[in-house]
Amino acid sequence: MAYSNGTVLNFHNTLLRESDVNLLMGPHWLNDQIISFYLEYLEKNVYQNTRGLLFISPEVVQCLKFVSGQEMSIFLGPLNAKGKSFIFFPLNDNDEAKAGGNHWSLLVFSRPESTFYYYDSLHFGTSLKKSLRPFLFELAKAIDCPEFEVRGGECVKQNNSYDCGIHVIYNIECLARRALKHNSLDDDESTAADENPTKITNQKIRQKRQDLLNLIQKLGGKL
Template sequence: MAQATVVLSFHEVLLHQSDVDLLDGPYWLNDTIISFYFEYLERVLFTNNDELLFVTPEVTQCIKMVGTDEINTFLEPLGINRKKFVFFALNDNNLPDMAGGSHWSLLVYSKPESCFYHLDSSSGSNHNVAWEFASHLISYFSPTGSINFVDKECLQQSNGYDCGIHVICNTERLAECAHRNGHIGMCNMTVKISPGSKRREILEIIRNLSSSH
């Protein structure tokens, strides 16, 4: 069966053929593909930048479901104390023990700016999810202070299935801005995104990594 065929083992992520097939579109991306790209950003594209943290959807989902006093259990092993920018891939799944949901958006914590930035390619769809998650994190990141929450303008998707690709593109662009400028609030996120091209690019990355492994 295609689902049982392992295409690539990349650090913490195991990609099956059924995951990779989602990139051929027009399909909604699952947790595994987004986790793979977050790992790729950390391990390959931004390997020398210790100020950026890309939190996979699985870990984000766990953090959503635990008490504030348990958040550190998930973030401390990731070196959270050294990080200035933390990227969370959020979906609207509210079931604690399983993957799922129907829409992805991006929440970024900027320590230098003391702000959570939320980028939603279907504006408003995940606002409540992001606000609740940010509220959950505020007492962890700033026990005595306050952190702003901003719905940051970004390019809107043109269909019902490319939200995951937009999260990936937005994460990469904001990470570049953070690395280059030390802040993300002024980064223009309305630049054109080509979901089809990005899907093909990720497929090529997976093929190259698979052949080299």
């Protein structure tokens, strides 16, 4: 019997297939396509009139990890990364230039603070692993911030092995609101629940999968 993997939604530059959407229907790790879709939704629908935010797709982030500093400009130049105040990088722990990986975390650059914030829902530590340090130095130069600080951001710890992608999506939502309201990502700047990754509840994490399915359908997806 032939395997069917038809198109569910074609949204701007993101194509969602049945195999992608099925990841939202059970206890599964989210892939690049689902996260890319939601970042594109934020860019095109939620923050379409906001110039200071930039959401980098996981596919581009993975490419950036394996190119030289000069080559980074090929990817970041057309996105006007040097002119953005806050840049969101969903990170895959895959150390090879091909599909794979077991965990998502989040790196956010705050230009007003000249700081990279790192958010990891497994709480493996507040700092980026050493293998990513050279990438970070090249990235900082590519976005015109040669002198910078790295800080660990506070966020809720996931309580299973598969919801890291959902946590990344929620953290991006909260931090985008915080950035726009306070022009900063400092943990002391906001206590509002919708701006604070430490106040995301397990109930919201469970509900987010259905919320994403509802959004896909609302945008014309054939579920």
